[in-house]
Amino acid sequence: MAIPSSISDPFASKFLPLSSSSYNPSRISVPAQITAKIEQTHLTALRRSQCSSLKASMGSPGFTQQLNNSKLDTLAEVKDGRDDIFNDLKDRFLSFKKNVYMENPEQFESLAKVQTPKFMVIACADSRVCPSNILGFQPGDAFTIRNVANLVPTFESGPSETNAALEFAVNTLLVENILVVGHSCCGGIRALMGMQDDGSTSFIKSWVIHGKNAKVKTKVSASNLDFDHQCTHCEKESINHSLVNLLSYPWIKEKVENEELSIHGGYYDFVNCSFEKWTLDYRGTKLEENGRIVTKNKVFWS
């Protein structure tokens, strides 16, 4: 597996010093079980062999620290076979701390006081589609909610964790953009499409039912396609229905009308590595009588 050496980062001006040597792209994908097999990577060097005992002063944001050239043995060993997990998590955090946190003290200092993200992102909990990875959101950029199948329930459906987060992001943090990101091979959408009305209940069923309008529309417009392609169709349809559901919240609708808030949909295809994005055209959608959503600024990158 090819692991690149330091590469200049487009976010250099925001978080990272311009010299590429200090930014080690430890965000390279290396599943934990493969780490040991790779000899010459920055990741290995950072996590295992370097000085790693870091101390930061409490409270004051001055971040006085000492780097000791001692091995990582400060954490008491847990003797029940889960040592690996503790060590793994320890290494992960220390690598972040050394390469990102301590390289950008001013940014983290100001973030510690307050967050002012421009985006709210609603994404699926799927391990392959974290917005921080695929869209490069850095600390402070995006207030993120992740649930099964990136669904947005309607205002009328009552309290849920998704609308609590919406309320906070829109009314308190005053985000300027809401982005709903769907993706290929979504298990939640598949469950929605395959759901039978056989009286059985489960949490998954009770949740994905929030996307039932997308399922109905897909069954109507894509009935000639096979199940897999219907699911792909539904993944995209469901994003648009979530965008419409966002407008059912009065405080969201008001801000969109006043052009203080934009609503966007995005679709990440991890089979072909492509990303599509579009913006809800509020005025256009209002004018459409048949409930169809109108979009603008549609873009596709692959």
Added chain:
Amino acid sequence: MLSKHCKTCKRSLLVSAPIISKYFSLHRKGITMANQSSELAIEQLKKLLREKEELNGVATAKIEQLIVELQGCHPNPIEPADQRIIDGFTYFKLNNFNKNPELYDRLAKGQSPKFMVFACSDSRVSPSVILNFQPGEAFMVRNIANMVPPFNQLRYSGVGATLEYAITALKVENILVIGHSRCGGISRLMNHPEDGSAPYDFIDDWVKIGLSSKVKVLKEHERCDFKEQCKFCEMESVNNSLVNLKTYPYVDREIRNKNLALLGGYYDFVSGEFKLWKYKNHVTEPVTIPLKGLDMTI
């Protein structure tokens, strides 16, 4: 935006040569993406000119024209929000996805994360950043104040669905709940309704999942100031979530079968520290009280 090309670019698309149309998409990328990509597009076109000797004069002229346009193109301005996303995706694609084809090939077929992570929606605490989780490693749920409500089939189907999927379908081995410093959700829990403010539609209903942690903290740390109490509650609420996790039958079953571990974490971005602990529910082996030597005649 792709829909607003330079007029000159659009005219060149009308040429039917297959080679041109193949590289037109590269040209479009060159316009809308960050510097890294347009340089890549120019390189590819120059390579094409060098290597494809059979190109006729017309094709050559068109490719040269594309190169010139890429180098000097002034596209219509892109919305800053869109540009931000373009740059982020391009960086991921070029530096991560394209460099690890075997991994992403495998992930396209299915996911088998070892971790399930509950983290706060706060923009500053993405576990992918602070714990460097790469695609495929962690099934991640993010909500206000990283809360896990107790098992309740009539509501909280959102969290229930994530747990059901993670345990029964993905068979994760670890559930990690991460709290953090200066959490707005915990602050609201600790503040309201004592501060007399108007209730929110949804936030208050959600954060009251952590009510037992608030009660505990107010009792055990009543002399501390509000900020310190919030900090204790941020950690206590993680423990409350861990306890709530055990109320889900499939979670409890997997723990008993030693297939699943529950972990708590706390990220303090003020001091730059991370605390990590385990939730252990330990039942000792039974000790047999010996019958030998006892007088059984009672």
